[in-house]
Amino acid sequence: MxxxxxxxxxxxxxxxxxxxxxxxxxxxxxxxxxxxxxxxxxxxxxxxxxxxxxxxxxxxxxxxxxxxxxxxxxxxxxxxxxxxxxxSPYKFPEFRDFSSRLESFSDWPAQFSQKKEDLAQAGMFYLGKGDQTKCFWCNGILADWEPGDTPILEHRKWFKHCQWLEVIKTEPFFVNAEKASKEKSKDHTCTKDARSKYLLVSFRHTAAQESSSPEQMARQIGFSPDIISKAAKKCGGPFDVETLVKAILDLDEIKTEEVKQTPTEKHLDMKCLKQSLQSFDPSCKICFDSDFNTVFLPCGHLMCCEDCAKTIKICPMCRSTITMAKKVFLQ
Known part of the structure; x- marks a missing residue:
């Protein structure tokens, strides 16, 4: 050698x-x-x-x-x-090798979207119960896996001091996972901008007085006075209604029911929203066979096909109760 x-x-x-x-x-x-x-x-x-x-x-x-x-x-x-x-030496020497960790996932439940290889690379081995996994190095346990969870990023989120993360931080799978996470974050920002446009166009369709102050316009859209006040302080000096609405959305404190319903879909500028969706895997996050085409209300998450949506009462993404599921057309 x-x-x-x-x-x-x-x-x-x-x-x-x-x-x-x-x-x-x-x-x-x-x-x-x-x-x-x-x-x-x-x-x-x-x-x-x-x-x-x-x-x-x-x-x-x-x-x-x-x-x-x-x-x-x-x-x-x-x-x-x-x-x-x-x-900090590793805690479970019998799982120090990738192959031994991978072998522990022989009975990993098929309904979870996380791949065995990704879990093993992240340092996890399967405990053989539900979806419980444990890190061979830091002894940390990860469970309750949801669609879209990336093993190595979840490991870092909950056990950031694990030395295994320091060992593998330059490996391609870790670097690629971080890159994908940053791209997803950009898409989330784009979606927020699309919602801002959605609300503003809706208001302009219904507002009787274009000369209203930004705060008054925001109240007419449907935001609560407390949230408007917080966002206004964040904006600082003079601002228009579009800046105020974006600041409100950045607070991440509003619920869908706080916003007035818009008159018709034709008033929604879909351009930014479609751009943000293009970078996502379009497959249903439940069955992975069909494309997602059904949006949950009131949370607004779009992640599964029409058939799978019929079997779900709680949104897998945010855990809010689903009051209605509607088929959408993105093309």
Whole structure:
């Protein structure tokens, strides 16, 4: 084995302790057999292939020139005190390998949209009950998975100090998940803008006095005085009604029933809303066979097909009670 290996080969060594152990059987000097190969592997090391030089797959640090009385853990801590393994060793060594975690999901319930591979990459193994999973490193439990939940991002959200997250933060699947999350956040902003346009056009269709103040116009749209007051303070100096409405929506405190119903759909500017929907996976988040085409009211979430909507009384996204489900046409 060469000191220079590809990133792909390095990641394989990180996720497979048997592969790391094999490097010691292949390259470790016989004169250094007084050191425990298994202990090197437990701490994430593999044998580089140049003398007694080893490298940690958790912190990427190199160590060599081992002496008979050297303690592997102490040397590791001395030279790389910020290594994730040194800061907080993993709790379940039997699940330290990706393959062992993946195997634990053999009975993972089919109704959950989270893929076994994504859960295993995120450090989780299946507890065999419901949708309960546990991190092999930090011992954190994640359950109650919902459509759209990304395992690695949920792991970071609830257990941000887990050292496994530090180990894998540069791996492609983690980087791609963060990128997708940021894109989704942009789409959410676009949808808010679309709702703002929806409300403003509705008002302009019904308002009797165009000379009203922004606060009066917002009240005519249907917003409560308390929310209008909060948004006005956020706006600061002089502002128009469009700025005020956007500030109200940014507060995330309004409910659908607080807004007056609009006269007809033809007054809604759908351009921004359609743009935000184009980047989403159009498949139903319940059956994954048909495209979503049914919106829940009053929450407004659009995520499943007409057939699946008939079986749901609580919105899977926000947990609010569904009073009505209506088929929509996005083309």
């Amino acid at each position: 060469s000191a220079q290996i590809t990133e792909e080969e390095f990641l394989k060594l990180r996720h497979d302790s048997e592969r790391r152990l094999q490097t010691f059987y292949d390259h470790w000097p016989a004169s250094k057999d007084y050191l425990n190969k298994e202990e090197f592997v437990r701490q994430g090391f593999y044998c580089v292939g140049h003398g007694d030089r080893v490298r940690c797959t958790y912190c990427r640090g190199y160590l060599s020139d081992w002496e008979p009385n050297d303690d592997i853990l102490l040397e590791h801590r001395k030279h790389f005190p910020k290594c994730p393994f040194i800061l």
